[in-house]
Amino acid sequence: MTASAPPLQLDAVTAGYGPLVILDRLSLALQPDEILLVLGANGSGKSTLLKTAMGLTRLAGGRLALAGEDITAWPAHRRAAAGIGYVPQTGNVFAGLSVRDNLRMGAFLRPAAQAAAQAAVLDLFPRLAERLAARAGALSGGERRMLSIALTMMAEPRLLLLDEPSSDLAPAAIDLVFAAIDRIRRERRIPVLLVEQNVARGLALADRVVVMVRGRAAATMPVGAVTSGDLHALFLDGSVGAGGPSQP
Numbered sequence: 001m002t003a004s005a006p007p008l009q010l011d012a013v014t015a016g017y018g019p020l021v022i023l024d025r026l027s028l029a030l031q032p033d034e035i036l037l038v039l040g041a042n043g044s045g046k047s048t049l050l051k052t053a054m055g056l057t058r059l060a061g062g063r064l065a066l067a068g069e070d071i072t073a074w075p076a077h078r079r080a081a082a083g084i085g086y087v088p089q090t091g092n093v094f095a096g097l098s099v100r101d102n103l104r105m106g107a108f109l110r111p112a113a114q115a116a117a118q119a120a121v122l123d124l125f126p127r128l129a130e131r132l133a134a135r136a137g138a139l140s141g142g143e144r145r146m147l148s149i150a151l152t153m154m155a156e157p158r159l160l161l162l163d164e165p166s167s168d169l170a171p172a173a174i175d176l177v178f179a180a181i182d183r184i185r186r187e188r189r190i191p192v193l194l195v196e197q198n199v200a201r202g203l204a205l206a207d208r209v210v211v212m213v214r215g216r217a218a219a220t221m222p223v224g225a226v227t228s229g230d231l232h233a234l235f236l237d238g239s240v241g242a243g244g245p246s247q248p
């Protein structure tokens with residue numbers, strides 16, 4: 001591991017599903033302490049980017065590094081053990097288990113740290129502390145999303161990949177979930193690669209934005225540099241930064 005290396009770096013990564021290529025020589029670097037928001041039209045490959053970082057797609061080219069260490073050939077379980085935390089869009093909770101047992105499952109990689117990790121996630125999500133005995137399948141949508149993030153946090157990851165944490169949630173639940181994500185970054189100093197369709201919410205939380213166009217990182221910029229014209233072009237015709245140089 002290299003102290004000065006970015007927590008996660010992708011260099012010219014080409015990946016997809018079977019013969020289907022979705023990511024096309026994509027390069028980006030997630031920096032320490034930041035929330036990097038991934039924007040792009042439907043089908044541009046945002047979820048595929050997160051799955052590829054986790055090792056869940058077929059890699060056809062390029063290189064991935066975790067804090068400077070080459071993880072290109074590592075399977076998903078090894079990446080998880082090394083500290084990549086992935087919260088998929090569809091959730092990862094065990095509906096038939098209680099909240100308490102879900103959290104226990106999340107700590108299976110680090111059982112010795114379970115008590116401390118549980119205290120830390122309940123501090124982030126106090127609502128879950130009131131629901132420890134409830135079956136996960138009986139939780140509200142917001143509570144279930146909190147549990148999904150908490151379960152991943154139980155493994156004490158060094159970075160998070162979050163896929164659409166606001167999807168299907170009411171505004172009040174989004175407030176709670178996004179406040180926790182902000183604390184994860186600020187207090188725990190865990191950088192986050194965030195895919196989020198709710199652009200306004202995502203921009204309010206993030207530090208930088210990477211714009212994906214047809215499987216490539218077409219542009220990377222600080223959130224303050226994103227104009228409404230950029231967003232209009234992005235969602236109408238996917239032309240933001242198209243053809244321009246990719247800036248990891």
Ligand SMILES: Nc1ncnc2c1ncn2[C@@H]1O[C@H](COP(=O)(O)OP(=O)(O)OP(=O)(O)O)[C@@H](O)[C@H]1O
Binds near residue numbers: 040044049
């Ligand atoms: N498991 C899969 N097998 C085959 N093709 C897939 C699979 N998952 C996604 N795809 C295809 O990959 C392309 C990119 O999908 P992806 O979910 O990464 O896009 P996205 O930018 O996250 O879009 P959305 O905002 O609609 O979720 C789409 O054409 C999709 O149909």
